[in-house]
Amino acid sequence: MNPKVKLGAVAVLAVAAMTTPTAVNAATPADSAAARTASAEPPVYAPPDAESRSRAVTTANATLAARSEAVLKGQNERFTLTRNISGAYGLQYLTYARTYRGLPVYGGEVIVSTDRAGELVGSVSSGQQSRITIDVTSKVDAATAAATARAQLPVVETVATPKLLVHAATTTPKLAWEVVVTGATAEAPSVLHVFVDALDGSIVDSYDDVHAGTGNSYYNGNPVTIQTSGSGSSYSMTDTTRPGLRCGGQNGSAYTGTDDSWGNGSGTNLETACVDALYAAQTEWNMLSAWLGRNGFNGSGGAFPARVGLSAVNAYWNGSYTSFGRNSANTRQATPMDVVGHEYGHGIFQYSGGSGGSGNEAGGLNESTGDIFGALTEHYANQPAALDPPDYLVGEEVNLTGAGEIRNMYNPSAKGHPNCYSSSIPSTAVHAAAGPQNHWFYLLAEGTNPVGKPASSVCSGPTTLTGIGIQKAGRIFQAGLNTKTAPWTHAKARRATVAAAKSLYPSGCTEVNAVKAAWAAVNVPAASGEVSCP
Ligand SMILES: [Zn+2]
Numbered sequence: 001m002n003p004k005v006k007l008g009a010v011a012v013l014a015v016a017a018m019t020t021p022t023a024v025n026a027a028t029p030a031d032s033a034a035a036r037t038a039s040a041e042p043p044v045y046a047p048p049d050a051e052s053r054s055r056a057v058t059t060a061n062a063t064l065a066a067r068s069e070a071v072l073k074g075q076n077e078r079f080t081l082t083r084n085i086s087g088a089y090g091l092q093y094l095t096y097a098r099t100y101r102g103l104p105v106y107g108g109e110v111i112v113s114t115d116r117a118g119e120l121v122g123s124v125s126s127g128q129q130s131r132i133t134i135d136v137t138s139k140v141d142a143a144t145a146a147a148t149a150r151a152q153l154p155v156v157e158t159v160a161t162p163k164l165l166v167h168a169a170t171t172t173p174k175l176a177w178e179v180v181v182t183g184a185t186a187e188a189p190s191v192l193h194v195f196v197d198a199l200d201g202s203i204v205d206s207y208d209d210v211h212a213g214t215g216n217s218y219y220n221g222n223p224v225t226i227q228t229s230g231s232g233s234s235y236s237m238t239d240t241t242r243p244g245l246r247c248g249g250q251n252g253s254a255y256t257g258t259d260d261s262w263g264n265g266s267g268t269n270l271e272t273a274c275v276d277a278l279y280a281a282q283t284e285w286n287m288l289s290a291w292l293g294r295n296g297f298n299g300s301g302g303a304f305p306a307r308v309g310l311s312a313v314n315a316y317w318n319g320s321y322t323s324f325g326r327n328s329a330n331t332r333q334a335t336p337m338d339v340v341g342h343e344y345g346h347g348i349f350q351y352s353g354g355s356g357g358s359g360n361e362a363g364g365l366n367e368s369t370g371d372i373f374g375a376l377t378e379h380y381a382n383q384p385a386a387l388d389p390p391d392y393l394v395g396e397e398v399n400l401t402g403a404g405e406i407r408n409m410y411n412p413s414a415k416g417h418p419n420c421y422s423s424s425i426p427s428t429a430v431h432a433a434a435g436p437q438n439h440w441f442y443l444l445a446e447g448t449n450p451v452g453k454p455a456s457s458v459c460s461g462p463t464t465l466t467g468i469g470i471q472k473a474g475r476i477f478q479a480g481l482n483t484k485t486a487p488w489t490h491a492k493a494r495r496a497t498v499a500a501a502k503s504l505y506p507s508g509c510t511e512v513n514a515v516k517a518a519w520a521a522v523n524v525p526a527a528s529g530e531v532s533c534p
Pocket of ligand 1 (some may be wrong): 342343346366369370486
């Protein structure tokens with residue numbers, strides 16, 4: 001049941017097949033929608049060629065110029081392309097950062113999506129809610145802002161140089177200093193972004209890059225194959241085929257060894273924890289490509305390191321790496337597939353679309369994103385029941401405090417979390433606030449009465465829903481996330497995923513209607529401007 005010996009650099013074949021799938025050759029530069037209509041099985045992983053990528057930039061630039069009113073762009077504003085990724089079927093997503101009189105605008109990003117050829121615009125979204133018409137002369141100096149921000153954390157390691165910007169994630173854009181304070185809260189590490197009003201010194205907003213989860217054990221079969229690197233008598237738990245992915249202790253260095261065997265199968269052994277963390281991360285990466293058409297955790301072929309041995313009953317993503325602790329009994333490391341998948345899911349959230357924004361509603365959607373990626377990874381791995389089989393429970397092997405799983409996606413209320421959206425979600429703790437979207441995802445993927453899986457009930461509307469399968473559900477979810485804007489809300493997530501379903505599956509209405517029905521079932525109603533079908 002537990003892993004013992006792990007092999008490294010052998011499995012390069014699987015990666016080569018992933019990064020240059022032969023199926024891509026079957027797709028022409030023509031619109032993927034047409035290709036999908038003509039062929040039953042179009043390639044999901046189909047990155048556009050350089051010409052189509054360049055065409056998308058031209059198209060998006062022209063769109064921004066033509067729709068400057070719609071995205072509330074004023075004369076003193078400029079857009080800069082900061083992210084250019086493709087997703088399922090090669091659809092393209094271009095994220096533009098905004099400046100106002102040369103200052104960065106937090107929350108002002110615009111995301112333009114196009115078809116695979118880069119010719120047709122699928123959607124244009126921006127989080128900005130009001131025009132910016134503010135003076136950019138600060139009345140609070142940087143040192144004062146830094147001191148205010150520093151006081152927000154009980155334990156401070158570093159305070160970054162304050163950056164003057166326009167905070168435009170609300171209806172009232174403000175001149176503000178953004179100060180990043182690294183340290184810890186009473187419970188967990190923290191990389192806190194604090195926005196200090198540059199006119200009156202008050203705190204406008206804040207958000208934490210650290211998204212803590214809770215975890216448990218170790219287990220992916222014995223032996224499993226993981227990608228490592230090295231030769232002769234010098235090896236490292238560094239996956240050179242997925243740039244940025246490595247695993248080691250809390251100092252950030254990858255574990256090394258004189259041979260390519262890793263771990264001893266013990267739940268308390270940290271090298272074994274890295275075997276499980278790497279195995280899960282590599283499986284998730286492969287899932288992103290094969291099922292969602294995404295190239296790596298950051299969408300551009302990049303991964304992030306993992307650290308084990310955190311001295312806490314917890315696991316977290318801190319904005320640039322994942323870190324895993326242990327269960328309360330200190331018998332297992334918190335590196336099962338769904339927990340690892342969850343923490344890297346926070347990285348995917350951060351690197352999709354624009355900013356996520358602050359607050360518990362955005363935080364709950366971020367936590368749910370982690371849970372969805374954990375479930376997707378387990379389903380892709382499809383391990384037998386004796387290991388960690390595919391399910392929609394989070395961390396069920398833990399038994400962290402004797403309470404089994406920490407979240408339940410088909411019935412969040414089983415763990416005391418809300419099953420559906422309500423006006424109290426913005427004031428609900430983030431892990432509980434994951435409930436409505438987790439429930440939505442289950443209803444979309446599996447429906448209310450799936451064969452061989454748990455039933456799930458609705459909060460309103462028709463009591464019977466038919467699922468479209470987890471692969472399609474995941475594809476639609478990721479495509480919606482690619483158009484994320486600050487602050488991310490359930491209403492926006494509904495609008496984005498409905499539009500995504502239409503872009504990904506343009507030839508019918510089954511997927512669009514399933515997405516709508518699942519949102520309605522968790523009390524997220526249609527809003528104006530929603531894509532209709534047919
Ligand atoms: Zn989390």
